[in-house]
Amino acid sequence: MILVACGKEEVSLSPSQMKLFLQAVKEPVTAEEVVKSTELPIFKVRSSLRELTEAAYVENNGDQYTISQKGKEYLDQN
Amino acid sequence: MSEHNVEQAVSLPRIGDPAPQFEVNTTHGPIKLEDYKGSWLVLFSHPADFTPVCTTEFVAFQEIYPQLKELNTELLGLSVDSVQSHIAWVRNIQEKLGVKVEFPVIADLNKEVATKYGMIHPGESTTETNRAVFVIDDQQVIKAIIYYPLTTGRNMDEIVRLVKALQTTANHQVSTPANWNPGDKVVVPPPASQQQAEERANDEELEVVDWYLAKKELKE
Numbered sequence: 001m002i003l004v005a006c007g008k009e010e011v012s013l014s015p016s017q018m019k020l021f022l023q024a025v026k027e028p029v030t031a032e033e034v035v036k037s038t039e040l041p042i043f044k045v046r047s048s049l050r051e052l053t054e055a056a057y058v059e060n061n062g063d064q065y066t067i068s069q070k071g072k073e074y075l076d077q078n
Numbered sequence: 079m080s081e082h083n084v085e086q087a088v089s090l091p092r093i094g095d096p097a098p099q100f101e102v103n104t105t106h107g108p109i110k111l112e113d114y115k116g117s118w119l120v121l122f123s124h125p126a127d128f129t130p131v132c133t134t135e136f137v138a139f140q141e142i143y144p145q146l147k148e149l150n151t152e153l154l155g156l157s158v159d160s161v162q163s164h165i166a167w168v169r170n171i172q173e174k175l176g177v178k179v180e181f182p183v184i185a186d187l188n189k190e191v192a193t194k195y196g197m198i199h200p201g202e203s204t205t206e207t208n209r210a211v212f213v214i215d216d217q218q219v220i221k222a223i224i225y226y227p228l229t230t231g232r233n234m235d236e237i238v239r240l241v242k243a244l245q246t247t248a249n250h251q252v253s254t255p256a257n258w259n260p261g262d263k264v265v266v267p268p269p270a271s272q273q274q275a276e277e278r279a280n281d282e283e284l285e286v287v288d289w290y291l292a293k294k295e296l297k298e
Contacts, residue, residue: 012107041152043113044106051107 011051015078021048022057022071028064090196093223097121097214098194104154105164106182111218118151118245119214120237123197123207127159127167131231135209136168137177138234150216151241153181157207158192161185202228211237213244221248250296263293 013021024034034045049065052058057071067075091098097119101110111119122139124132136155143153157164168179184191186207192198197207209226221244226232243254252264268290269275275289284292 041147042116043109043152046113047107047109050110050113 011055011057013048013051017048018052018057018074019078021052022067022075025049025058025065025067025071028061028066030063031065034065091194091212091220091223093220095220097212097218097220098191100191100194102184102186102191103161104182104184105161105168109154109182109184111214114152114154114214115218116216118149118216118241119154119212120146120151120241121154121156121195121212121214122232123156123192123195123210125203125206125208125228126157127163128170131229132157133167133171133175135231136171136179137175138231139181140177140179142234142238143181145238146241149238149241149245155181155183156186156191156197157183158186158189158205160187199225213241215244215248246296252294252296255293264296266292266294 011018020038021034024037031042031045031049034049035042038045049058052071053060053065056068057074059066059068097111099111101108124135126132139153139155146153164183164185168183172178186192189198192207195210195212197210198204199208202208206228208228209230209232211224211232212220213222215221222240224232239259242260243258246252246254246260246264250264252266255265258264263285266284269278278284278292279286279289284294286292
């Protein structure tokens with residue numbers, strides 16, 4: 001269980017990290033492909049894609065990740 | 079040692095065991111151990127944020143982080159403090175010492191990971207984790223464990239050397255002698271038969287001290 005005091009941000013990623021990941025999944029890609037395009041470590045890519053999927057910014061189908069409608073709206077507004 | 083103590087000791091992870099899985103809150107957001115599959119990991123604990131020895135260690139861990147990354151190895155810190163405390167501390171380290179801590183730090187407030195990995199030694203402290211280091215390979219198996227007491231900062235060169243030695247063993251099925259560093263000769267496994275021992279004694283490619291102790295150059 002993760003302990004939270006006084007509420008919680010929807011995701012732990014910063015705005016610049018959000019944009020980086022959402023741009024990286026505009027087309028269906030695997031986590032390994034996101035590692036190559038972002039040059040981030042695998043643990044960071046896996047944990048971030050999981051957070052973005054749970055918050056519905058990204059859709060996950062098997063090992064593929066794609067930006068969702070909510071994710072596209074975030075990119076349009078930021 | 080009493081039967082009760084033996085039971086407790088067996089429950090702690092040991093070299094060769096699968097690393098106990100966890101899902102934790104960190105300074106880089108929620109992380110699962112399985113997120114590290116495919117890379118090596120140095121999981122280490124420190125007693126507490128905003129304490130002097132730990133601060134020197136965090137600076138030193140950050141200094142070796144680029145070397146570890148070149149070895150496909152990540153760093154992950156841990157203490158029984160909150161994410162907000164960790165954030166305040168790493169920001170203070172950057173402000174006062176000019177070092178940006180780039181690796182994540184686990185906020186193990188409920189001591190779940192500390193307990194699973196045996197990082198709290200009640201004889202020393204019942205509330206703080208000691209200076210434990212777990213080297214976990216890319217298949218999530220524990221390959222080495224180091225424990226230091228609260229009073230004594232760790233040797234970062236040794237941690238880097240240890241990772242290099244473990245990876246050399248994993249990649250080449252050899253052992254490494256005392257004080258080994260990359261470029262030094264490695265130790266070949268002891269002979270398993272009398273015939274092997276006799277042939278080894280005459281092998282010109284080996285530096286044979288005696289039939290049971292032989293070294294060789296490592297060919298890449």
